[in-house]
Amino acid sequence: MHLISELILLVDDEPNVLLGYERVLHSEFKTHTAVGGTAALNSIRTRGPYAVVLSDMRMPEMDGIEFLTKVKHLAPDTTRIMLSGYADVKTALSAVNEGNIFRFLTKPCSKEILANTLTAALGQHRLVVSEKEILEKTLTGSLTVLSEVLSMASPAAFSRAMRLRRYMSHIMTTLSTANRWKFEVAAMLSQLGCVTMVAETIDAVYSGKPLSPKEQALYDTHPRIAGDLLQNIPRMESVAWMIAHQNQPITVDGDLGSREMAEMRLGAEFLQAILAFDTLLRRGNSRTEAAIKITRQHPDLDQRIFMALVEVEPEDSKKERRTCRIEELAAGMIIDEEIRTDTGLLVVARYQEVSPFLILKLKNYHQKGAIIGDILVTVPRTSAAAGK
Numbered sequence: 001m002h003l004i005s006e007l008i009l010l011v012d013d014e015p016n017v018l019l020g021y022e023r024v025l026h027s028e029f030k031t032h033t034a035v036g037g038t039a040a041l042n043s044i045r046t047r048g049p050y051a052v053v054l055s056d057m058r059m060p061e062m063d064g065i066e067f068l069t070k071v072k073h074l075a076p077d078t079t080r081i082m083l084s085g086y087a088d089v090k091t092a093l094s095a096v097n098e099g100n101i102f103r104f105l106t107k108p109c110s111k112e113i114l115a116n117t118l119t120a121a122l123g124q125h126r127l128v129v130s131e132k133e134i135l136e137k138t139l140t141g142s143l144t145v146l147s148e149v150l151s152m153a154s155p156a157a158f159s160r161a162m163r164l165r166r167y168m169s170h171i172m173t174t175l176s177t178a179n180r181w182k183f184e185v186a187a188m189l190s191q192l193g194c195v196t197m198v199a200e201t202i203d204a205v206y207s208g209k210p211l212s213p214k215e216q217a218l219y220d221t222h223p224r225i226a227g228d229l230l231q232n233i234p235r236m237e238s239v240a241w242m243i244a245h246q247n248q249p250i251t252v253d254g255d256l257g258s259r260e261m262a263e264m265r266l267g268a269e270f271l272q273a274i275l276a277f278d279t280l281l282r283r284g285n286s287r288t289e290a291a292i293k294i295t296r297q298h299p300d301l302d303q304r305i306f307m308a309l310v311e312v313e314p315e316d317s318k319k320e321r322r323t324c325r326i327e328e329l330a331a332g333m334i335i336d337e338e339i340r341t342d343t344g345l346l347v348v349a350r351y352q353e354v355s356p357f358l359i360l361k362l363k364n365y366h367q368k369g370a371i372i373g374d375i376l377v378t379v380p381r382t383s384a385a386a387g388k
Contacts, residue, residue: 193222
């Protein structure tokens with residue numbers, strides 16, 4: 001049984017050639033065909049993804065090199081094969097360099113060679129996809145660890161980071177922005193540099209208390225610290241830039257035509273907007289009042305952003321409050337109160353999500369007698385009903 005990821009697209013400008021391919025390959029491979037490059041690109045967009053694309057070299061309107069180069073950008077994980085009746089070195093080199101093809105075959109090509117090549121190409125595709133999944137899981141795991149470190153070291157900063165992520169996620173959904181993960185990760189890790197700050201400074205900032213000039217200067221370094229921590233992680237360079245510039249005026253410099261730079265500037269400006277929104281909410285402004293004030297501060301931003309912030313549901317929306325013992329806590333619950341020691345040290349900030357690490361931390365503090373054992377939490381109403 002063939003999986004959808006094992007689809008092969010055969011491309012030629014002659015329908016009879018494609019029928020021949022289907023005849024000799026149908027018993028071993030699941031194939032689609034397309035007459036010409038334009039039809040093939042449309043098929044990739046509407047019927048893909050394809051594990052392998054095999055294309056003839058000489059086609060009118062769009063030759064194989066141009067076509068496979070476009071496939072490389074449209075579907076980078078797809079393995080690409082060129083088939084040509086003209087085995088000149090220049091053509092082969094162009095195909096390899098511009099289209100990044102996996103194999104270059106010459107006509108006439110026997111069924112055995114074609115089948116073996118397609119089998120090898122499917123293996124290459126599986127390898128590429130597997131390595132990509134491993135990298136993504138490694139990156140996700142690393143970000144989870146960094147987030148947990150922030151929650152343990154600075155509960156107040158972590159609580160704010162989770163609120164910022166919620167705001168950013170709602171904006172991304174509203175705008176249907178590409179690479180939304182970058183913007184959401186930037187929000188989630190925007191306060192990471194606060195792990196270097198003393199707890200009193202962080203508590204003062206998030207409670208709206210004024211800082212001394214020395215404390216303010218120290219606090220203002222946290223975006224750069226976070227950026228420095230993240231910039232050496234693969235695929236996190238642009239996220240690090242967004243975070244490092246979250247408190248700086250967004251100037252238009254560098255390559256004006258760079259899509260990546262434009263994306264980074266936008267991310268930094270989004271961070272500025274949601275940080276200001278969160279600060280205004282903590283000072284008692286309604287969501288509408290806060291959004292109006294931010295509109296005046298960022299007049300060039302898409303107006304849908306401000307509407308999205310107004311529409312963000314309150315943190316306790318559609319949730320049920322309950323008091324439970326520490327040993328009854330479960331992942332996914334939300335702490336609905338500040339948890340402090342008898343000396344006033346903030347252990348967990350309000351609205352922090354319960355995780356196994358958080359439960360362990362609370363158990364350790366409770367065993368030492370530093371905190372009480374009853375915790376006020378909120379849970380989704382569906383979960384609350386299921387637990388009754």
